[in-house]
Amino acid sequence: MVGPTVPPPHAVISDEARELYARMATTGTQPSDGDEEAVRLLRNLGLIRDDPAQGFVLVDPQYVGARWEASLFSGAAAMLEQASAVSEALRPLRYSFDHRAAETAGLIEYYRGSEAINWRLEQILGGCGSELLVCQPGGPRRPEIIREAVGRDLAALRRGVTMHTLYHEHARTGAAMDDFVDVMTAAGAEIRTLDEHFERMIIIDRRIAVIPGDGILTDSAETVAYVVNDPGVAGFVARKFEQDWKRATPWGDVGNCPARLDGRKVAILRGLAAGESQQQIARRLEIRPRAMAEAIAELKALFDAQTLFELACRWKDAGGA
Structure with missing residues (x-):
């Protein structure tokens, strides 16, 4: 007998194949001329087999399911093994990168426009290994920005990165912010708000600082960002972040008021x-x-x-x- 083909995760048996299987089980009849497609599907899935003496014979679905599960679990184990080997395979490249980073300490990179900035941020944040400090002044984040950030930030948290994000108090007025904060805090992030002026910045592992350039170091009307590859500068900026963080209010803390306020x-x-x-x-x-x-x-x-x-x-x- 030919073994069943391993189905995709969303494998679906068609209505025609299901009806044919039920008809064969209840009446003992063989497929008719119009059942070719259903027969093909049931054979591929291992739910029927050819017998020279009896024609098509039904196979126990429980047996077929056990074969599928065993094959899928085996494939999953192989993928997990491959995934665990990725870091080890890339370790020599990481050493080379860290050596290059040490040589370029103090290097300031300049990026103009949202597309270029986001491209560089994806690279930097993807390499964050231990700590991510984020300052987001202004009002609530737009829903499309939140959608972009969720996957990237959750990936960092799953790697064990400590994430502290500081928003201005005005961000609490956004309808989508509470849901976003619930998701992030459940994953381990800490989020606070501060009712004071502070600058936008991102500090990665206290070795890289990303700061805005528009209106500070350039007169450009476009969005501009500087990536400062210097542990000294990043550490200095991180200490300023910590001072603001101590004065900030955790997102879920609204004081000892008689009822919870939004x-x-x-x-x-x-x-x-x-x-x-x-x-x-x-x-x-x-x-x-x-x-x-x-x-x-x-x-x-x-x-x-x-x-x-x-x-x-x-x-x-x-x-x-």
Whole structure:
């Protein structure tokens, strides 16, 4: 008997083949002239076999399934063995790369335009081995940017990389951010927010720092980034990151308020506590007037406050900061 062909992971037995198998099992009849395609599929899968005396004979599906599983497990084991050998095979190249990196310490690379920057970032982040520190100022990240980042960041976390990401407080107002943060923190990342100005930067293994160049070292209107290959500079920038990190608030921590507040409401309360007007906060957070009024009304009811000033005071008393 010819052994069954190992099916792909999504192998599906057609309705015609399933009906033919059931008909042969219940009635004992042989396939008819119109069953050629179903017969071919069942033979390829090892579910029927040719017998010179009896014609086509059914094969126990449990036996066929066991053969499939054994073959798939064997293939998976071989792939795992190959995967484990990849690092060892590339180790000599890594030594060469590290030697070259040591020779080029202090080298500053310049990249202009999002495509070139992202290409270089993919290379650098793919080689991150122990620690990734990220500063993302501004508001919430766009959904398409989040989708691009998730796979890359999760891959780093699976390699055992420690990942700390700092966002501005305004990022809490993004609808997609909470889901993104849940995924990343579940994988081991730590994410905090800081209600202060800070610069965008990425520090990789405290040996490479990626910093923006637009408006700092160049007058170009295009997005510009500098990759600084210097452990001294990267370490200096990392220490600045650590100072900001200590003052930052973990994403899930909204103070000891009487109820859990979402990121938008926390941002509104912080604006009020800082002396901003309702209109100023709405413009800054890009909230429509009606939505802003509804949020204020909910917060007043939550904190039993009559005025905005009273609301800000009660929030501070409840542990808001």
